[in-house]
Amino acid sequence: MEEVFSYGALYGLAEAVFRAMGCSAEHAAEAATVLVAADLRGIDSHGVARLSGYVRLWEAGRINAQPNMRIVHESPSTAVIDGDRGLGLVVAPFAMRTAIAKAAVAGTGWVAVRNSNHFGIAGIHAMMALEHDMIGVAMTNASALVAPTFSTERMLGTNPIAVAVPAGSEPPFVADMATTTASNGKLEILQRKRAPAPYGWVQDADGADSYDAAILKAGGTMLPLGSDREHGSHKGYALGSIVDIFSAVLGGASYGPWAPPFPAYVPLPMNMPGEGLGHFFGAMRIDAFRPADEFKMHMDNWIGRFRAARPAPGHERVLIPGDPEREAEVGRRTAGIPVHADVAADLRKVSERFGIGFAG
Amino acid sequence: MEEVFSYGALYGLAEAVFRAMGCSAEHAAEAATVLVAADLRGIDSHGVARLSGYVRLWEAGRINAQPNMRIVHESPSTAVIDGDRGLGLVVAPFAMRTAIAKAAVAGTGWVAVRNSNHFGIAGIHAMMALEHDMIGVAMTNASALVAPTFSTERMLGTNPIAVAVPAGSEPPFVADMATTTASNGKLEILQRKRAPAPYGWVQDADGADSYDAAILKAGGTMLPLGSDREHGSHKGYALGSIVDIFSAVLGGASYGPWAPPFPAYVPLPMNMPGEGLGHFFGAMRIDAFRPADEFKMHMDNWIGRFRAARPAPGHERVLIPGDPEREAEVGRRTAGIPVHADVAADLRKVSERFGIGFAG
Numbered sequence: 001m002e003e004v005f006s007y008g009a010l011y012g013l014a015e016a017v018f019r020a021m022g023c024s025a026e027h028a029a030e031a032a033t034v035l036v037a038a039d040l041r042g043i044d045s046h047g048v049a050r051l052s053g054y055v056r057l058w059e060a061g062r063i064n065a066q067p068n069m070r071i072v073h074e075s076p077s078t079a080v081i082d083g084d085r086g087l088g089l090v091v092a093p094f095a096m097r098t099a100i101a102k103a104a105v106a107g108t109g110w111v112a113v114r115n116s117n118h119f120g121i122a123g124i125h126a127m128m129a130l131e132h133d134m135i136g137v138a139m140t141n142a143s144a145l146v147a148p149t150f151s152t153e154r155m156l157g158t159n160p161i162a163v164a165v166p167a168g169s170e171p172p173f174v175a176d177m178a179t180t181t182a183s184n185g186k187l188e189i190l191q192r193k194r195a196p197a198p199y200g201w202v203q204d205a206d207g208a209d210s211y212d213a214a215i216l217k218a219g220g221t222m223l224p225l226g227s228d229r230e231h232g233s234h235k236g237y238a239l240g241s242i243v244d245i246f247s248a249v250l251g252g253a254s255y256g257p258w259a260p261p262f263p264a265y266v267p268l269p270m271n272m273p274g275e276g277l278g279h280f281f282g283a284m285r286i287d288a289f290r291p292a293d294e295f296k297m298h299m300d301n302w303i304g305r306f307r308a309a310r311p312a313p314g315h316e317r318v319l320i321p322g323d324p325e326r327e328a329e330v331g332r333r334t335a336g337i338p339v340h341a342d343v344a345a346d347l348r349k350v351s352e353r354f355g356i357g358f359a360g
Numbered sequence: 361m362e363e364v365f366s367y368g369a370l371y372g373l374a375e376a377v378f379r380a381m382g383c384s385a386e387h388a389a390e391a392a393t394v395l396v397a398a399d400l401r402g403i404d405s406h407g408v409a410r411l412s413g414y415v416r417l418w419e420a421g422r423i424n425a426q427p428n429m430r431i432v433h434e435s436p437s438t439a440v441i442d443g444d445r446g447l448g449l450v451v452a453p454f455a456m457r458t459a460i461a462k463a464a465v466a467g468t469g470w471v472a473v474r475n476s477n478h479f480g481i482a483g484i485h486a487m488m489a490l491e492h493d494m495i496g497v498a499m500t501n502a503s504a505l506v507a508p509t510f511s512t513e514r515m516l517g518t519n520p521i522a523v524a525v526p527a528g529s530e531p532p533f534v535a536d537m538a539t540t541t542a543s544n545g546k547l548e549i550l551q552r553k554r555a556p557a558p559y560g561w562v563q564d565a566d567g568a569d570s571y572d573a574a575i576l577k578a579g580g581t582m583l584p585l586g587s588d589r590e591h592g593s594h595k596g597y598a599l600g601s602i603v604d605i606f607s608a609v610l611g612g613a614s615y616g617p618w619a620p621p622f623p624a625y626v627p628l629p630m631n632m633p634g635e636g637l638g639h640f641f642g643a644m645r646i647d648a649f650r651p652a653d654e655f656k657m658h659m660d661n662w663i664g665r666f667r668a669a670r671p672a673p674g675h676e677r678v679l680i681p682g683d684p685e686r687e688a689e690v691g692r693r694t695a696g697i698p699v700h701a702d703v704a705a706d707l708r709k710v711s712e713r714f715g716i717g718f719a720g
Contacts (some may be wrong), residue, residue, distance in 0.1 A: 075467030075648035077437040106466050107435030112649050135610075148666060150675040155666060163602050173605065175598035181591050198590050207672030225585060225592050230558050231541050232585050238535035238681040239599075241666075242523050245533065249658050250495075250649045256665055273661055288435035289472050289610045298609050301633055305616055306508060306515060306601075312567030315510040321598040 001192075003344045004336040009359045010048050011036045013351055017051060020354040021058050022065035023087070031089035034120045039337045042328030043176075045185020046121045049343045052350050054087065054118075056264035063087055063117060069094050077106040080251045081113045085276060088119030088140070092279055096128045096138065099283040103134055107288030112251025115276040118142070118262055122162035123176030123325065129164060129283045130172050133292040136164040137282035141247040143261040146180055147221035148241075149234045152207040154221055155257050158184055159243035164322075166286065168296035170303040174322030179240040181227045187213050192340060200227025246280040253278025361552075363704045364696040369719045370408050371396045373711055377411060380714040381418050382425035383447070391449035394480045399697045402688030403536075405545025406481045409703045412710050414447065414478075416624035423447055423477060429454050437466040440611045441473045445636060448479030448500070452639055456488045456498065459643040463494055467648030472611025475636040478502070478622055482522035483536030483685065489524060489643045490532050493652040496524040497642035501607040503621040506540055507581035508601075509594045512567040514581050515617050518544055519603035524682075526646065528656035530663040534682030539600040541587045547573050552700060560587025606640040613638025 014035050018028035039047030057063045067086025071079045079098050083091035095111045102109025119125065122138040129136025142157025158178040165173040178184075182201045190197055190213035197213040204210040205219030216222070224236025248255035254274040261268070286292040309318040339347070351358035374395050378388035399407030417423045427446025431439045439458050443451035455471045462469025479485065482498040489496025502517025518538040525533040538544075542561045550557055550573035557573040564570040565579030576582070584596030608615035614634040621628070646652040669678040699707070711718035 073648075073650060075645070076465070078467040078644070078648040080649050105436070107438040108468060108470055110468050110644065135606075147672075148669055148678050150672055151669040151678045152672045153670040155669050163598075165602075165605055173601070175595075175602060177592075177595040177598060179595075181586070200591055203672075225595055226541070227591055231560055231587055231591070232537075234679070234681070235535075235537040235539075235585055238523075238537060241533070241681065242525075242535060245525055245659070245662065246495075249655065249662055250644075250646075252650060255658070255662055273658060284438070284470065285435070286610075288433075288438040289440050290433060290612060295609065298615070298633060299605070302605065302609055302615055309508055309511040309515050310513040312507075312510055312512045312563075318508050318511045319594070321594070321601060 001341050002338040003341060004338050006336050007036065007040060007333055010039055010337060013347060013356060013358050014048060014051055016356040017055065017350055017354055018087070020356065021055065023090070024066070027087070027090045030093055031087050034089040034093065034124055037124045038121045040329045040332050041121065041123070041325040042332070043121050043185065043325070044340070045183065045188055048339065048347060050118070052346050053262055053264070055350060055353070057117065057262070060264040062260070062264060067091065071098065077102055077108050077110060079111045081111055083113055083116035083276065085115055085117070088117045088277065088279070091116040092119035092125045092138070092281070093128065095279060096125045096136070096281045096283070099281045100129060100132055100134060103283040103285045104132070108282065108284045111281045112246065113279040113281070114248070114251045114253035114274060116253070116279055117260065117277045119279055121176060122160040123164065123174050125281060126162040126164040126176070127172070127174060130166045132283070133166055133286045135166070135284040135286065138162045138279070139243045139247055140279040141244045141253065141255060141259050141277060143259050144257045145184065145216060145222045146224055146240060147203065148237045149224065149229055152203065152205060152221060153257070156240040156244055157259055158222065159240040161239065161243060165299060166296060167299040167303055170300045171326055172322060173299065173303065173320060174325065176325070179225050179236050179243060180222050181225050181236070184222065187216070192342070200231070243280070248274055248278035250280065251278050361701050362698040363701060364698050366696050367396065367400060367693055370399055370697060373707060373716060373718050374408060374411055376716040377415065377710055377714055378447070380716065381415065383450070384426070387447070387450045390453055391447050394449040394453065394484055397484045398481045400689045400692050401481065401483070401685040402692070403481050403545065403685070404700070405543065405548055408699065408707060410478070412706050413622055413624070415710060415713070417477065417622070420624040422620070422624065427451065431458065437462055437468050437470060439471045441471055443473055443476035443636065445475055445477070448477045448637065448639070451476040452479035452485045452498070452641070453488065455639060456485045456496070456641045456643070459641045460489060460492055460494060463643040463645045464492070468642065468644045471641045472606065473639040473641070474608070474611045474613035474634060476613070476639055477620065477637050479639055481536060482520040483524065483534050485641060486522040486524035486536070487532070487534060490526045492643070493526055493646045495526070495644040495646065498522045498639070499603045499607055500639040501604045501613065501615060501619050501637060503619050504617045505544065505576060505582045506584055506600060507563065508597045509584065509589055512563070512565060512581060513617070516600040516604055517619055518582065519600040521599065521603060525659060526656060527659035527663055528653070530660045531686055532682060533659065533663065533680060534685065536685070539585050539596050539603060540582050541585050541596070544582065547576070552702070560591070603640070608634055608638035610640065611638050
C-alpha cells in the first residue's frame with residue numbers, strides 16, 4: 001500500500017511542478033522546500049499529498065504563481081501583508097522574514113497576512129526564527145470543518161498553532177498542533193485503513209457521537225481539542241477562534257465559515273468578509289528579554305528536566321514537543337519517505353500532466 | 361452550605377487586609393479589585409477563597425507588601441520586570457500597563473515578569489488592553505500539579521492563557537483557560553460535594569485512570585487539556601509548556617517543577633533556577649494592523665455569526681468566549697456573590713486576625 005521515495009525525488013517533482021505553474025526559480029524552490037518538509041517530518045497529510053490540490057487551485061485561477069507580495073500597513077513591531085493570492089508556501093516565508101526583520105529592530109515582530117492560501121505545516125515557518133536566536137510563532141486559519149462547542153455547524157478550520165523556541169545543546173522545542181482533538185490528516189489515514197475513529201474526534205450532522213472517520217462526507221464535523229464540554233472542548237473552540245481572529249480578522253482575510261476552501265471544486269463562500277486565507281506570524285528576539293546564551297542554558301535545563309520526568313508505566317520516556325517530527329526527519333532523510341499508493345499514483349498523474357520526469 | 365455577600369463587602373475586606381499587610385492604599389485597592397473580580401466573574405477558586413493564602417505567604421516572608429517593581433531589561437516592544445516578591449495581584453497590572461505603554465509606541469508590547477506570585481485570574485489582566493483598542497494577552501506559570509503526557513510526575517502548573525479582543529457593539533471576546541482538562545478549582549468544588557471526577561481530569565500516582573477528585577492528596581496529578589494521548593493531551597502539555605517558557609524561562613522566574621508553591625506550608629523547591637513565579641503579558645494595538653473601527657466592525661460580524669451558529673440538539677445557543685463570566689458578573693453585582701460556608705468562615709477568621717469589621 002506504500003511506495004518509498006527519496007527526499008530528492010519528491011522535492012524535485014514539487015519544484016518542477018511549481019516552475020511549470022509559472023513560479024520563479026526562487027519561489028519554486030522555496031515552495032517545494034516548505035511542502036516536502038511536511039513529508040520529511042512525518043506530517044504526510046500536508047506534504048506532496050496536497051501537490052495536485054495546489055495545481056487545481058492554480059488551474060481554477062485561485063492561486064497567482066507570480067504574486068506581488070507587499071506590506072500594506074506597518075508599525076515598528078507589526079506589519080500586514082497582502083499575499084496577492086500567491087502560494088501560501090511562498091507567502092508564509094516572506095511574512096515570517098518580515099516578522100524577523102521587525103524583531104531585529106523592535107525586539108519583536110508580528111505579521112498578519114491576507115489574500116493567501118494553505119501554507120503547509122505551521123512548524124516549519126515558526127522554526128525560521130531559531131537561527132536568529134528568536135522564538136517563532138506561526139498560525140493560520142483554514143476551511144471550516146470544526147463545530148464550536150454546543151453546535152453542529154462548520155465554523156472553524158483545524159487552525160494550527162506552532163511555537164518554536166531555541167535551546168543550546170538540546171534540539172529546539174517545537175510545538176505544532178491543530179486546535180482540534182485530532183488533525184484532518186489522522187482522519188484521512190483512518191479512512192484509507194477503513195478503521196473507525198476514536199470517541200470525540202468527530203460528530204455526525206445532528207451532533208451525535210460518531211465513530212465514522214468519513215463522517216465529514218455526510219455532513220459531520222470535527223471537534224475542538226477537548227472533544228466535549230466536560231473535557232474542555234470550549235478551550236479548543238476558544239483556541240481555534242483566537243487563531244481565526246489573529247490570522248484573518250486582524251489582517252483582512254476571510255474568517256470563520258467564510259474561509260476559502262482548499263478543494264478547487266468547492267465554490268468560494270458567498271459574501272466573503274475578507275480576502276483569501278489569513279496567517280499570523282511572530283518573532284521574539286531572545287535578547288530583548290535576557291541574554292540569549294543565558295536563556296538557552298535554561299532551555300537546556302528545562303528540556304533535560306522534562307525528558308527526565310518519571311514515565312508512566314508502559315512508557316519508556318517523556319517526549320519534548322518536536323521530538324517525534326525531528327526523529328521522523330532523521331529517519332526519512334536516510335531511509336526515504338513512505339508515500340501511500342493513492343498519493344504516489346496522484347504524483348505520477350501530476351508529473352505526466354506537466355511532462356516532468358519523476359523517478360518514482 | 362453557602363452565604364451570599366455583596367461585592368462591596370468582599371472588596372472592602374480584601375482591601376483592608378492588604379492595607380493591614382502594609383500595602384499602600386493604591387496597591388491595596390488594585391489587589392482587592394483584581395482578587396474579587398474572580399468572585400464577580402464566577403471563578404470562585406481564584407477570588408476571596410485565596411485571601412488567607414496570600415496572608416500566610418506574607419506571614420512566611422514570601423510576599424513583600426511594599427515591592428520596588430522595576431523594568432530590568434527592555435527593547436522598543438519588550439520589557440522584563442522584577443516584581444520584587446510583590447503580590448502578583450499588583451505586579452500583574454503594573455506589567456500589563458507597561459505592555460500597553462510599549463504597544464502605544466511600538467505597535468505591540470510584550471512583558472515577561474519574574475519574582476512574582478499568584479496574580480488572580482488571567483482574564484482580568486488581558487482585559488486591561490480593551491479600553492485602549494488593543495488585544496490583550498496574559499499568562500502565568502504556577503505550582504506543578506500536572507503531569508506531561510506519558511508521565512506521572514508533577515511538572516507543570518495549570519498555566520492559564522487569556523486573550524481579550526475588543527469588539528464594537530458586541531461585548532469583547534475574552535478567552536481565559538487553564539491548559540488542563542479541568543481547572544483545579546473545579547476539582548475543589550467536587551471535593552466539597554464529595555462527588556467523583558469525570559474520566560480524564562486526573563490520574564493516580566501510578567498513572568492509572570482515577571475518578572477521585574481528591575487524588576492529588578494521594579500523589580495523583582492533573583492531566584493536560586486533551587486528557588490522554590488519543591484525545592490530544594500532548595497538545596495540552598505543549599500549551600502548558602509554552603506558558604511556562606514564556607512566563608518563566610524568558611524573564612528569569614522559576615519554571616517547571618521548581619515553580620514556587622502557593623500554600624505557605626509547602627517548602628520552596630531546592631535549587632530553584634529562577635526567582636519566584638513568572639508571568640507573560642502582551643498588548644497589540646489594533647491600528648498597528650488595520651483601522652480600529654474597521655476591525656471592531658468585523659469582530660461584531662464574527663461574534664454575531666458565531667452566536668448564530670446552528671446549536672446542537674439539547675442546546676439553546678452557542679456561546680462566545682467570555683459570555684459565561686460576563687453573565688455571572690451581571691448577576692452577582694446585583695444579587696450578590698455566593699461564598700461556600702468554609703470560605704466564609706475563613707474570611708471571618710482573617711477579619712478577626714486583623715481586627716477588621718466584616719459585614720458578613
